[in-house]
Amino acid sequence: MDTILKTENIRKTYESSSVKVNALNGIDLEFAKGRFYSVIGRSGSGKSTLLYILSGLDQPTEGKVCFEGKDLSEYSDGEMAIFRRRHMGFVFQQYNLMEEYNVLENICMPVKLDQRKPDPEFLHTVLETLGLEDKQKKYASELSGGEQQRVAIARSILSKPKIIFADEPTGNLDKKTALETLELLIESAKKFGQTLIMVTHDLEVARMSEVVITIEDGRVIG
Numbered sequence: 001m002d003t004i005l006k007t008e009n010i011r012k013t014y015e016s017s018s019v020k021v022n023a024l025n026g027i028d029l030e031f032a033k034g035r036f037y038s039v040i041g042r043s044g045s046g047k048s049t050l051l052y053i054l055s056g057l058d059q060p061t062e063g064k065v066c067f068e069g070k071d072l073s074e075y076s077d078g079e080m081a082i083f084r085r086r087h088m089g090f091v092f093q094q095y096n097l098m099e100e101y102n103v104l105e106n107i108c109m110p111v112k113l114d115q116r117k118p119d120p121e122f123l124h125t126v127l128e129t130l131g132l133e134d135k136q137k138k139y140a141s142e143l144s145g146g147e148q149q150r151v152a153i154a155r156s157i158l159s160k161p162k163i164i165f166a167d168e169p170t171g172n173l174d175k176k177t178a179l180e181t182l183e184l185l186i187e188s189a190k191k192f193g194q195t196l197i198m199v200t201h202d203l204e205v206a207r208m209s210e211v212v213i214t215i216e217d218g219r220v221i222g
């Protein structure tokens with residue numbers, strides 16, 4: 001298998017003065033390039049913690065995460081921020097669009113922050129794929145929830161990340177819009193050869209993925 005991301009015995013403990021929570025208890029996973037994975041499990045099973053650690057947004061207490069063979073813990077915080085911006089895309093339940101910028105400016109933001117220029121042809125394809133061509137000058141407040149999430153997806157795709165992490169990306173949308181939006185996310189990721197790792201509560205949504213990873217009490221059970 002052409003591996004993009006691999007974990008070795010990941011453990012995560014959250015500790016405060018009074019309590020200790022073992023959120024992840026030894027996770028060994030391997031993700032292949034260009035495939036679509038979903039992570040399911042009950043509330044509190046450790047899904048978001050896993051996603052944060054896989055994407056380097058948080059560090060494991062024990063174990064390691066390797067991206068194309070390189071241990072993420074070897075990066076400094078600054079290097080990790082640049083690495084994330086170049087190689088990883090994020091889609092969250094909250095769309096996190098910037099209200100003062102229009103759709104086009106929001107979509108181009110990560111590329112510009114990386115001091116790159118958006119590729120005009122690719123920009124056009126992404127806008128077309130996500131049905132946003134006629135919304136470019138609109139502001140978030142003028143868009144429906146589904147349209148805002150399509151903007152967030154376009155923003156995550158435009159920087160040509162190798163991998164996209166999505167945490168309950170359609171959790172705020174009605175069923176029909178959720179499935180349509182998800183189909184667009186899947187279609188885009190496939191079209192552009194990106195690996196997609198998505199956390200969801202929704203079994204119907206999980207069924208659309210190629211591999212379903214089930215987590216219970218911080219362990220992979222299936």
Ligand SMILES: Nc1ncnc2c1ncn2[C@@H]1O[C@H](COP(=O)(O)OP(=O)(O)OP(=O)(O)O)[C@@H](O)[C@H]1O
Pocket residue numbers: 014015021022023041042043044045046047048049050
């Ligand atoms: N920052 C934190 N400090 C302390 N405990 C935490 C923290 N974040 C998560 N936890 C605990 O770790 C466990 C796993 O949480 P996590 O958010 O990963 O679960 P989840 O499966 O994503 O849940 P949900 O589906 O409700 O979002 C839970 O017991 C949670 O209370």
